[in-house]
Amino acid sequence: METILxxxxxxxxxxxxxxxxxxxRAARAMNKAIAGSSLVVGLIGQSVQAAADSIxxxxxxxxxxxxxxEFGQSRxxxxxxxxxxxxxxxxxxxxAAPATSRWNRVLPGVAQRLGGRVDCHVxxxxxxxxxxxxxxxxxxxxxxxxxxxxxxxxxxxxDPGSQTACDCGAGAAAVEMVPVQLAGGSRRTTVxxxxxxxxxxxxxxxxxxxxxxxxxxxxKKQADGxxxxxxxxxxxxxxxxxxxxxxxxxxxxxxxxxxxxxxLPFLSHLNQIGQTGSTPRHAKGLxxxxxxxxPHTVGWRFIGERRAISLDPNCGWARGKADVLYVADAFxxxxxxxxxxxxxx
Amino acid sequence: xxxxxxxxxxxGVVPDPLQTLEPVTAPAxxxxxxxxxxxxxxxxxxxxxxxxxxxxxxxxxxxxVWLVSLAPKAKLQQVMLTVAQKVxxxxxxxxxxxSGFTEAAEVAAALAGAIQAIPGxxxxxxxxxxGWESASRGAGATMxxxxxxxxxxxxxxxxDELKIVPDGSxxxxxxxxxxxxxxxxxxxxxxxxxxxxxxxxxxxxNPQVGMANMRAVMPALQKAxxxxxxxxxxxxxxxTLPKQLRATQIVKDKSPxxxxxxxxxxxxx
Numbered sequence: 001m002e003t004i005l006x007x008x009x010x011x012x013x014x015x016x017x018x019x020x021x022x023x024x025r026a027a028r029a030m031n032k033a034i035a036g037s038s039l040v041v042g043l044i045g046q047s048v049q050a051a052a053d054s055i056x057x058x059x060x061x062x063x064x065x066x067x068x069x070e071f072g073q074s075r076x077x078x079x080x081x082x083x084x085x086x087x088x089x090x091x092x093x094x095x096a097a098p099a100t101s102r103w104n105r106v107l108p109g110v111a112q113r114l115g116g117r118v119d120c121h122v123x124x125x126x127x128x129x130x131x132x133x134x135x136x137x138x139x140x141x142x143x144x145x146x147x148x149x150x151x152x153x154x155x156x157x158x159d160p161g162s163q164t165a166c167d168c169g170a171g172a173a174a175v176e177m178v179p180v181q182l183a184g185g186s187r188r189t190t191v192x193x194x195x196x197x198x199x200x201x202x203x204x205x206x207x208x209x210x211x212x213x214x215x216x217x218x219x220k221k222q223a224d225g226x227x228x229x230x231x232x233x234x235x236x237x238x239x240x241x242x243x244x245x246x247x248x249x250x251x252x253x254x255x256x257x258x259x260x261x262x263x264l265p266f267l268s269h270l271n272q273i274g275q276t277g278s279t280p281r282h283a284k285g286l287x288x289x290x291x292x293x294x295p296h297t298v299g300w301r302f303i304g305e306r307r308a309i310s311l312d313p314n315c316g317w318a319r320g321k322a323d324v325l326y327v328a329d330a331f332x333x334x335x336x337x338x339x340x341x342x343x344x345x
Numbered sequence: 346x347x348x349x350x351x352x353x354x355x356x357g358v359v360p361d362p363l364q365t366l367e368p369v370t371a372p373a374x375x376x377x378x379x380x381x382x383x384x385x386x387x388x389x390x391x392x393x394x395x396x397x398x399x400x401x402x403x404x405x406x407x408x409x410v411w412l413v414s415l416a417p418k419a420k421l422q423q424v425m426l427t428v429a430q431k432v433x434x435x436x437x438x439x440x441x442x443x444s445g446f447t448e449a450a451e452v453a454a455a456l457a458g459a460i461q462a463i464p465g466x467x468x469x470x471x472x473x474x475x476g477w478e479s480a481s482r483g484a485g486a487t488m489x490x491x492x493x494x495x496x497x498x499x500x501x502x503x504x505d506e507l508k509i510v511p512d513g514s515x516x517x518x519x520x521x522x523x524x525x526x527x528x529x530x531x532x533x534x535x536x537x538x539x540x541x542x543x544x545x546x547x548x549x550x551n552p553q554v555g556m557a558n559m560r561a562v563m564p565a566l567q568k569a570x571x572x573x574x575x576x577x578x579x580x581x582x583x584x585t586l587p588k589q590l591r592a593t594q595i596v597k598d599k600s601p602x603x604x605x606x607x608x609x610x611x612x613x614x
Contacts, residue, residue: 074521074527075529076498076500076501100522101503101519101520101521101527102521104502105502105503105519106489106500107489108449108485108486108489108490109489109490109492109500111486111490112450112453112489112490112493112494113493117450117578118449118450118484118486118490119484119486120478120485121483121485133582136483137483138445138446138482138584139360139366139377139445139480139483140362140480140483142366142586142587143366143368143584143585143586144585144586144587145375145446145581145582145583145584146581146582146583146584147580147582148580148582149579150577150578150579150580151578183498185498185499186498188498188499188531188532188533189499189530189532190529190530191527192529192530193527193528194521194525194526194527195518195525195526195527195528196525197524197525203524204523204524205523206522206523210612243612269505269542270520270524271524272542275362275389275480284612286608286612301587305611306591307608307611313595313597319593319595320590320591320593321590321591321593322591322593323592323594324593324594324596325593325594325595325596326596326608327597328596328599328604332601333601333604333605333608335601336601336604336605337608340609341609344609
């Protein structure tokens with residue numbers, strides 16, 4: 001009989017992140033599909049009661065918690081000890097967790113400790129004859145596999161945005177607190193802070209509806225024979241300010257920045273999408289001045305509606321990849337777009 | 346306080362990203378069509394880890410870099426012809442499949458075993474580097490599992506920067522959600538760092554470094570131990586390519602103003 005554990009960490013304000021609710025929905029779906037299985041919840045954080053209460057209406061039969069100041073930090077040694085204790089207390093055979101940076105860091109190691117297996121970046125869970133099967137991508141989002149495993153516990157880290165969040169209501173949850181014995185070396189690492197991009201340069205917004213992809217064409221010589229980098233910078237930043245879109249960039253543009261050239265200074269490798277960058281999930285994507293074939297286009301593999309602006313009607317980035325390709329000068333179009341958006345505010 | 350680090354970089358080889366990849370079913374499970382014929386490169390994130398390791402070793406006198414790599418010997422030899430010219434390292438080769446469909450836990454066991462077999466490793470000087478995930482399996486799990494096997498509980502993933510603080514502690518920047526970095530301070534080695542892109546460009550080829558490296562690379566390849574990766578308990582139900590093509594509507598003859606109106610309406614919809 002499978003015991004399905006939803007394993008989540010509590011945010012600094014005591015709440016559960018959206019990604020945790022998405023993982024809970026996935027755990028519940030497995031619970032429904034696997035006959036005789038049970039669903040339990042495990043929470044880790046400085047305090048966990050408020051988070052447990054916020055999902056108390058979900059069909060979990062038990063709630064476990066590890067709480068304390070040491071567990072407020074996103075740190076491998078303490079997180080691993082806490083997750084290991086929760087899995088043992090719950091006697092979990094399947095562990096569903098959101099694929100956050102914190103869990104991605106630690107849960108593979110916990111799977112190793114418990115003699116289990118792990119799959120990160122899970123994008124789907126299905127039923128394979130009464131057993132769970134998971135889908136995830138290989139070769140940087142270039143092929144998708146569905147697989148099952150015999151080993152238990154099996155840790156499934158669910159990619160944020162790949163599932164619908166559960167809408168379980170609040171209530172009063174009876175949390176069983178699990179004691180954790182920390183080894184002497186567990187506090188060798190201390191989290192000393194979070195480094196945020198400057199407010200006016202914060203260009204990565206995972207929750208944005210729109211991904212705006214900038215290509216190398218912005219920094220190339222334009223039809224008038226001039227490079228118009230300063231103008232490009234203003235147009236792009238104005239667009240981001242007006243739409244609250246998230247900014248992605250093709251690899252070539254990011255590499256130019258990394259080489260110290262004075263091009264679009266607000267871009268870093270964190271903006272990079274594609275083969276060696278991220279593959280974000282947004283409802284819509286608008287690419288501008290991009291070019292290239294696979295593997296660069298994997299950057300918008302998980303974008304719903306896609307539109308592109310390019311001077312090249314045969315552009316490999318857009319043709320066959322976008323729903324609509326506007327053959328036009330991005331400088332002129334985005335300038336007009338910004339004017340229209342500004343008029344609406 | 347200066348420490349002579351022992352930096353072990355784990356890095357596999359992957360098909361050149363520009364190649365077309367097609368899954369096929371082989372007797373042992375899924376594989377890539379013409380896999381042995383595809384040109385290979387050092388995994389990009391492992392490459393960043395290697396360059397960061399070399400940079401750290403250059404700035405910490407007495408430090409040494411090993412590259413532990415699991416791949417078919419022929420592929421590894423091909424990749425080393427290029428990589429060996431970049432930075433100084435000693436290769437520890439494991440002979441086995443480089444497929445993305447191998448099991449992360451088994452690869453981790455092979456890597457950890459190879460690291461433990463390096464003579465003279467001192468945990469108080471040991472830093473284990475690697476990519477935070479590979480461009481093939483993309484498991485994002487192998488390094489953590491290898492670290493557990495080595496007893497390393499100070500682990501960091503998505504690392505973009507490592508600074509050595511004068512007291513010998515390590516200050517590490519890890520990528521977290523929303524384009525932010527978490528800054529951590531670790532007392533010192535042993536530690537494991539899964540690198541994202543770091544901040545260093547790819548070093549230029551240096552034939553002298555290449556010649557020095559290759560003197561040890563060939564013997565290392567000859568004595569590469571075979572790694573058994575059976576994929577026990579793992580069953581692939583399917584491996585498919587995504588639907589590639591969309592019916593793109595090409596809009597050629599509209600003015601920038603008309604296109605802008607259409608885009609704004611679409612954004613707001």
